[in-house]
Amino acid sequence: MAFGSKRDGNLAVEVLPERATWGGPLLEVRDLSVRFPTEDGLVNAVDHLNFDLRANEVLGIVGESGSGKSVTSLAILGLLPKTAQITGEILFCGQNLLDMTERQLQDLRGRRMAMIFQDSLAALNPVYTVGTQIAEAITVHQEIEKADLNDRVAELLNIVGIPNPKERAGQYPHEYSGGMRQRAMIAMSIANDPDVLIADEPTTALDVTIQAQVLDTLERVESRTSSSVILITHDLGVVAGVTQRIMVMYAGRTAEIGTVNEVFYEPCHPYTQGLLASLPRIDRRTSDRLHRIVGQPPSLIHVPPGCAFHPRCPMAEVPGVCNTDEPPLIEVGTTHWSACHFADRLLAEAKDRQYGQ
């Protein structure tokens, strides 16, 4: 769909290539670190993060609370508080977002990059109708006739599967059900056909059955608009069905990154293994206790030295390399990296389990 940006004469707009003409990865996060000064000390929310988002893919980012997943997404959109100390690069179609002015970022937000948030009731303004808010997403970036605007809003609501779109557009957020609201947020985010859509825990607050509906909507939207999606969640079950690649984060760092199959069937990081093992499974005996990862998530102010996971790791060598050297991302396959000193060993064991049985 053709559209014109209202901010002509803007550096970013002129220089930033369109998705179709840019051949490389849409997003390249290089060595991203985000630190927050607090009264208790400096919080290392994100620590030297590296990953790519390619065209036409769904990338899942998985991790516990405090792993840095949300901070990463806010950093991409430039929505972190002023006090945040951000280093590294976030390249969007080759341009570093961290070098851009607020005005340039405003032009990109909602148009080339969009985001949907976890709590849809809080994320929508209660005093304006849903239709008005979706329309705002459009009019901020385009000149459009009132009649066309209303049609476009209804069309968007229809795409995400909301019945009676014309009527629903005139209703307020609290008049929608949770799943519907989340889908309305999705509609709002795709209004300008963005290249990158970041979904931050879109299903966490919803019932399992509604979760499926929303994820389904997300999938349909992604295939229809050919945008790339970053799906952030703590729920492995959610990523299994929808994503193509997964990045597991721990303590603000990448633990493991690879395709869905690689991460699920050949996990090469003890944390990933722990996550997978603690999934309740229907084929286990009910007398088996649920597996859990011992300990608590680490303090981000005083991150454990060496590997951040070592205090909770069942195979950590302490004292040894695990509490002195921070493990680099080791390549265990062409598309598979793991930040564990023993990644190769784990890979071998995983393959044994896979094929040796």
Add this chain to the structure above:
Amino acid sequence: MLTLVLRRFLISIPLLLIATFLVFWMVRSTQAFDPTARLAQSRDPSVVQNERERLGLDDPIPVQYGRWLKDAVTGDLGESQTKHEEVTSMLQRSFWNTLQLILWGALFSAVVAMIIGVYSAVKQYSIGDYVFTSLTYIGIAMPPFVFGLLAIAYLAVWPKQTWGLDKPPLEFVGLHTTGQSGLNWDYIKHLVLPVLTLTVQIVASWTRYQRAATLDVLSSDYVRTARAKGVPRRKVIIKHAVRNSLIPLVTVMAVDIGLLFGGLLITEQIFSIPGMGRLFLNALQTGDAPVILGYILVAGVFVVLFNLIADVMYGVLDPRVRLS
């Protein structure tokens, strides 16, 4: 929502009755307000007795109250004990002056509070914010009458004396210079000090509240969503932040209207404005029971009305309330 508003309104009526009854009881049981006090000087005890019977003062208090209430509802608040005038007409005459003060006061407070509150929130921790916040601290701690007296001393009398003017730059007696009327410069010069005095605490309180409400809204999720959509800063502040901060502000404003009534007494006294408050104070001085009761009733009715308006405004501003 309509049922909710109606219900709240209907509950206020018995409350008003109980409140006025309590005041009635206090008035009737106070020596100073005894309507027959003047007659006590006459040597003939039967004069006092006759008067007591005429006014029904020996009936039980609830009965007396019922009688008063019945008349009040039909608009008859009795006759002033000292001025031989219908209380209702006395109140009507002075009502307009009081209303002017209330309206200007509320308008001034709302506008100033909103502007400064939003500014302070948007430019948090700037010098301007620091100055305004300190001023609000002082404003809240300042009793209106202290402010009024000092304002007259330093903003009217001192300039006149020091600069040798024949009239003070800001007037402090009444609402108009004798002979003048209408909305003119003279009127404004008379309004400034009384309105400031009346509203000093209220402006401070509302400003603080607006600042807090705006800050609160600025860090809300829906403002973050608006930013994520690419909405420019000014629009986010006005369309989302300020608009949403009006909701809690309206409730605060409605409740504080009651404060305005309290401040009225001081203001009308200090600035010699012939309004209901001054009427009340004079009545208190002379022990004029019907006027005292009349004032309390009218003030109570006003507060109930204002609360009703606020409830409706709340529904207008917040769709969640409207549709419940």
Add this chain to the structure above:
Amino acid sequence: MSEEFPESEDRPDPTDDGLAIDTRVIPDEAGAPLAIELGVTDLDVAAEPVALSQWQLFVRRFKRHKLAIGSLVTLILIFVLCFVIAPIFLTAPQDQRSNLTLGSTGPSWQHPFGTDELGRDMWARILYGGQISLRIGVGVAVVSTLLGTFFGAIAGLYGKAVDQVIMRATDLVLILPAIAVLAVALQRFGQKPNNIVFVLAGLFWMQIARVVRGLTLSLKEKEFVEGARAAGASNFRIIVRHILPNCIGPIMVNLTLSIAVAIITESTLSFLGYGVVPPDVSWGYLLYTARTKYNHDVHLVLFPGLAILVTVLAVNALGDGLRDALDPHAKH
């Protein structure tokens, strides 16, 4: 205008994904509320949470609030001046002899706050007046807090009919014009300071009752009460060990802030002539006598007025400091 977005420093923690448990108040095995704050015991090891009791946390936060500390010091100074220094070094107003030849004079070394039209020393009059103003202020706050807490707690805990009745009663305070009614009431009950305390408290308790009721209602619903009840604790035990300790903080804050309101109310009433009257002297009464003195003897207005302003400012700042120290995340 720069395009940078205005931000509040009171933002919620950006690293909070919204999924973490609220770890601020967790009962220990004995059932008393504990707070957990991250502390570091050994720098070589990953941080272990160190449990600080709520009292320790409160004191730590309060000490950081310089304004509140300053206010506390100011208030102590004022109290000492009025209740200790004055009786020892200065003659009481009723004992001061008029000095008509002196008349009213402005501030001087001999009379730091000047003299009134009868030649009496204003410094002494203000300090002695402070005794009454402060006594009434604190008295009203204490009595109304006791009454208000009692009724508010009953309303919140027992609910339904009791709650409705008490709540309607507290609505009265919103309908009536306060100063007017208080003036009438004081005519009825007398204008000695003790009467003033009780009459004012009779109106002030309603506001406190509303606050305490809200508190008890929300505490009743909290999980640790449910947990205690599930563990078999009796109602009495729940109230005493779980609900009351969590109420004390906000009640203390309210008490402090009502002192300020009480002082302003008393001085307003006295200014109108319907509060404190001779032979008692209060700051408000001093302003009553000075109410026409803006032409010449402004010092008669200025110093009592400043006394009220400074005291109320300090009390408010102290109350705010207490509130922030209790719960820095609370929205006021």
